[in-house]
Amino acid sequence: GEDVEQSLFLSVREGDSSVINCTYTDSSSTYLYWYKQEPGAGLQLLTYIFSNMDMKQDQRLTVLLNKKDKHLSLRIADTQTGDSAIYFCAESRQAGTALIFGKGTTLSVSS
Amino acid sequence: DTGVSQNPRHKITKRGQNVTFRCDPISEHNRLYWYRQTLGQGPEFLTYFQNEAQLEKSRLLSDRFSAERPKGSFSTLEIQRTEQGDSAMYLCASSPNGAVSEKLFFGSGTQLSVL
Numbered sequence: 001g002e003d004v005e006q007s008l009f010l011s012v013r014e015g016d017s018s019v020i021n022c023t024y025t026d027s028s029s030t031y032l033y034w035y036k037q038e039p040g041a042g043l044q045l046l047t048y049i050f051s052n053m054d055m056k057q058d059q060r061l062t063v064l065l066n067k068k069d070k071h072l073s074l075r076i077a078d079t080q081t082g083d084s085a086i087y088f089c090a091e092s093r094q095a096g097t098a099l100i101f102g103k104g105t106t107l108s109v110s111s
Numbered sequence: 112d113t114g115v116s117q118n119p120r121h122k123i124t125k126r127g128q129n130v131t132f133r134c135d136p137i138s139e140h141n142r143l144y145w146y147r148q149t150l151g152q153g154p155e156f157l158t159y160f161q162n163e164a165q166l167e168k169s170r171l172l173s174d175r176f177s178a179e180r181p182k183g184s185f186s187t188l189e190i191q192r193t194e195q196g197d198s199a200m201y202l203c204a205s206s207p208n209g210a211v212s213e214k215l216f217f218g219s220g221t222q223l224s225v226l
Binding site for chain 2: 004033035040041042043044045048088090098099100101102103104
C-alpha cells in the first residue's frame with residue numbers, strides 16, 4: 001500500500017542545520033513535496049523534486065532523493081526560530097492527483 | 112487576490128447536526144481539493160474538482176459527506192448527521208490546472224468540533 005513515513009520531532013539550535021527525513025512506499029511517485037505548516041495557518045509549499053532528480057537546492061533548502069531506497073530528505077541550512085513549524089513530506093502518483101502526506105515532523109528551533 | 116479563503120474558521124456543532132463549509136479558491140484556478148486533517152496527522156485527501164466536475168472521491172468520504180462546486184468557482188462541503196469522529200480541520204486547496212508539477216495553494220482551514 002501507499003504510505004509516507006516521517007520522524008515526528010526534531011529539535012535544533014538556531015544557526016545549526018536541520019535534516020528532516022521521509023520514506024515513501026509508492027515507486028510510481030512522480031513528484032515529492034515538502035510543505036510547511038505554522039500554527040493556525042494552512043500548508044505552504046516549500047519545494048518539490050521530480051523523481052528523476054537526485055538533488056534540488058533552493059536558497060537555504062536542499063532536497064535529496066534516493067529513489068532506490070525511496071528516501072527523501074530536507075535540509076535547512078542556518079535554521080532560524082522562524083523555521084519552527086510542522087514539515088510534511090508528500091508524494092503524488094502519475095495516475096492520480098491527490099497528494100499523500102506523511103504525519104509531519106515538528107521542528108523546534110531554540111535560540 | 113488574497114489566496115484560498117475558507118469560511119467559517121471555526122465551527123462547533125452538536126452531534127447529529129448538519130454543517131456546511133465554504134471554500135473560495137484563487138481566481139482562475141480550475142482545480143479545487145478538499146482535505147481533512149486531524150491532530151498529529153497529515154492531511155488526508157477527500158475529493159477534488161476540475162472546474163465543476165467532481166473527478167475523484169476518497170474512501171474517507173462517506174455518504175454523509177457531499178461536496179459541490181456548482182459554477183466551477185467556490186465549493187461547499189456538507190457533512191450530514193455529524194459524528195464526533197468528524198471533528199477535524201477541513202482544508203481546501205486549489206491549483207491552476209491540476210498538473211502533477213503544480214503546487215497546491217492551501218487555505219487556513221475550517222476547524223470543526225462536534226460535541
